Amino acid sequence: MELDKIKPDVVHDVVGTFCPVPIAETSKMIKQMQIGQILELIADDPGVVEDIPAWCKATGQEFLGMYEEDGEFHLFVRKVKEL
């Protein structure tokens, strides 16, 4: 899937926080969302690049991809099951 074609249902900005806060926030948002919806997480902790895919793997969510812009990471996660 091309990232610039993704239309996130929820955008959540956690810039300024560090692990494990971005993951805890991702988890909170995904819990509130419907299956099939997409979350865009914006973070500047460079560790999210590994954390979020690992979290998706551990919780069975779909990691769609990410890009970096001005030191901020935009990560896309599709909710595929209830947490």
Added chain:
Amino acid sequence: MSQIKALALLSGGLDSTLAIKLVQEQGIFVHALHFYTGFCITEHKRRLGIKKEDGSQHMNPALKAAAQLGVPVEIVDISEEYFNVLLKPKYGYGKNVNPCIDCRIMMLRKAKEIMDREGYHFVITGEVVGQRPMSQRLPILKLIEKEAGLEGYVLRPLSAKLLPPTVPEKMGWVDREKLLDIKGRGRKVQINLAKKYGIDYEQPAGGCCYLTDPNYALKFKETLEREGSITREDLVLLSVGRHLRLPSGVKLVVARNEGEVNFLSGFKNRYGYAQRKDQQGTLVIIKGVPKEEEYPLIAGVVCRYSKREPAEVIIKVKDEEKVILGEPLGDEILESFKILKGASHGVG
């Protein structure tokens, strides 16, 4: 029988990882909980831009462990409540400022809430009898369980055979015979098990909480003693920089490297600060209002930790900015201001 489901407390250390593995092997579905207290070493390192030797990021150990085990992991933020516990732990501190007993009770209470709400059968922890002096002695394990309202429902797979049978064992949900009888501080059995299961784990053991750091504890206690109170912001500041206390009681936090300069810059609008006019070298955060005669001392600290040469220093306190010429402070006087005597490393 319907699928038996267990909740596990997962720090990401080897013990909690193995505890889950042992229960998983018995066909039980495990859901892991990882608690964020606000005193996480990974968070601290990332905040300061500290990387591993190979240049990669420090990874959250619980996520890494959960990914290896193939269990879902939930990160539970208890940092707000935890702050109150830290200031007034019912069962006191361990060797440093680690309120381990209260902390365990709090985590298990949260686990019980989730267990009741979502229909889990019991809770697993990686506790090993006699491993930690404060929270892992037998009477304390019992007390923690009772206070959390989970009597009989906490299974500790690594030491189960040394403990009275729990409900999951009595009910036949888990086979007690397949659980272990590890005790004490040795790590040999666990390390062999890690090999057997092919588990790659974080070293050293002891989890990811920096409240057990002796230097951090010294600074924490010193702050309470000298300032009478402590805020959540203080707790973060205590984990960064070199800490000095001037005779008037004013505290200086001196950045030790570029990562700390960047981090402490975030406090410039809340506290006073000092740095070279040309912005070379360190940044010093000033907590409190220094006396007039302390300005040269502050400038001296800036010069000492910025190339160790005389320089023009900007000191800004309460919207008032002064520029003075500073001379690097001598080691002896500097030492007398240091909260931690001698060199300090790590979180401290």
